[in-house]
Amino acid sequence: MILKKLKRATALVGVLVLTTGIFAGCSGGTTNKPSDANKGGKDDEIVIGFSMDTLKEERWQKDRDTLMARAKELGVKILIQAANGDDNKQIAQAENLISQGVDVLMVAPHNAEVAATIVEAAHEEGIPVLSYDRLIKNSDVDVYVSFDNEKVGELQAEYVTKLVPKGNYVYIGGAPTDNNAHLFRKGAMNVLKPLIEKGDIKLVYDQMSKDWQPSEAQKHMENALTANKNKIDAVICANDGTAGGAISALSEQQLAGKVPVTGQDAELAACQRIVEGMQTMTVYKPIPKLAETALDVAIKLAKKEKVETNGTVNNGKIDVPSVLLEPIVVDKNNMMDTIIKDGYHPYEEVYKNIPEDQRPKQK
Structure with missing residues (x-):
């Protein structure tokens, strides 16, 4: 599916929309895109969009919950949508987030290759993209936050x-x-x-x-x-x-x-x-460490501040600036x-x- 210019709101059917402290089911309708004068939300509030592959697995529910709690602590707004393994739905949801004028778009892609179109669409609107835990391939994604x-x-x-x-x-x-x-x-x-x-x-x-x-x-x-x-x-x-x-x-x-x-x-x-x-x-x-680090990086991207990275990962097109955390072996x-x-x-x-x-x- 090729993304078109995203100057319109996208209709969503049966999509679960999660915002900080709010669970709302959307059924069609038109989303309200913030005006350019107030793109960041109320009082220039930073708005971060997060397009997730799935919420069917326990670990991704932890990501969502941690991000929402951390966003509330920091006083930023986060809009979360999950496609549950459907590439077309994830692209439509990303379109929706972009149309709402988010300051940064985080993406945990279902398909690493297909999600490159999301990066392109976001960049057309001047929105930086953070690849969350899963790398988006063959794209100019701005930063990657994950584990090694x-x-x-x-x-x-x-x-x-x-x-x-x-x-x-x-x-x-x-x-x-x-x-x-x-x-x-x-x-x-x-x-x-x-x-x-x-x-x-x-x-x-x-x-x-x-x-x-x-x-x-x-x-x-x-x-x-x-x-x-x-x-x-x-x-x-x-x-x-x-x-x-x-x-x-x-x-x-x-x-x-x-x-x-x-x-x-x-x-x-x-x-x-x-x-x-x-x-x-x-x-x-540790998912809390990943989620909190990613949100901190997203806020810096929104503010156009320098992001400190500790490596790069090649995605087939560029060496993506990356923040890589250390995994831990656990046994009995x-x-x-x-x-x-x-x-x-x-x-x-x-x-x-x-x-x-x-x-x-x-x-």
């Missing part, structure tokens, strides 16, 4: 190869349309490739999962088990959702908890699986010192399936 996603894959592979230095490995990746999924895999292969070439590890299955769907990951794991007569020694899954799908398939063969499985995102269900011994590890990317041994200590998930929820006399003591 290649490092995430390296951490997963390093962890599991220490447990299982030899054997049959399965890699279950994320969405092919998500650039992060390719970075996770690249990082994992940085570690696995020398061991594969040495002959210690055999990569017997290697597939991506459409839209990060756990059901896709489960099918991949079932296929891998069937093709290798259940002789699988380790599974690297790109995130916790795909890990959950893989573990479901392993459970059917009474192998859950016996075959190491990695994940990422520190979702509550994954943390529960880890303390129960079903999942081996996850990579914790440091759950208390990371997830629980940070208040990311409640102690009672993480350990709810563990008998009280077997739970670690809270400090």
Whole structure:
């Protein structure tokens, strides 16, 4: 879909619009675009638009909630719309945000390539674009705020190869349309490739999962088990959702908890699986840190202030100025010192399936 000049308001059908402290369902109608004299909102209030891929996953709900709370603290307005995996809807929602005269547009793209049209449209209106957690490919996006996603894959592979230095490995990746999924895999292969070439590890299955769907990951794991007569020694899954799908398939063969499985995102269900011994590890990317950093950067863009970055990431067109945060390995041994200590998930929820006399003591 090619974006047209965005001097009009876009009609939205069934779109969830989230603003700071407000949840409003829109059904058609025309949005009111601020006049040029008051583009930033009341009393020149900074207005930030955020076009999200999805709110179906727990982690993205955390992003939304943190951003809304942080925006309220800082006295800025944030308009959030989620497309739930629909490229056309995400573009229409971005059009809507642009037409409202936002000062900055943040985008967590569903499709890294398609979202380049959003950047172009925003720039036509003089609106800078921040690529949030997922890199927008082949565009002149202004800044990228995320974690070192290649490092995430390296951490997963390093962890599991220490447990299982030899054997049959399965890699279950994320969405092919998500650039992060390719970075996770690249990082994992940085570690696995020398061991594969040495002959210690055999990569017997290697597939991506459409839209990060756990059901896709489960099918991949079932296929891998069937093709290798259940002789699988380790599974690297790109995130916790795909890990959950893989573990479901392993459970059917009474192998859950016996075959190491990695994940990422520190979702509550994954943390529960880890303390129960079903999942081996996850990579914790503190979402509050990401959201707060991104919002601070967005405000600087709105004010046309200098943004301090700590690297660049090539998106196929330019080296994008980037703020990259450090991911953290979490397993059963440091759950208390990371997830629980940070208040990311409640102690009672993480350990709810563990008998009280077997739970670690809270400090």
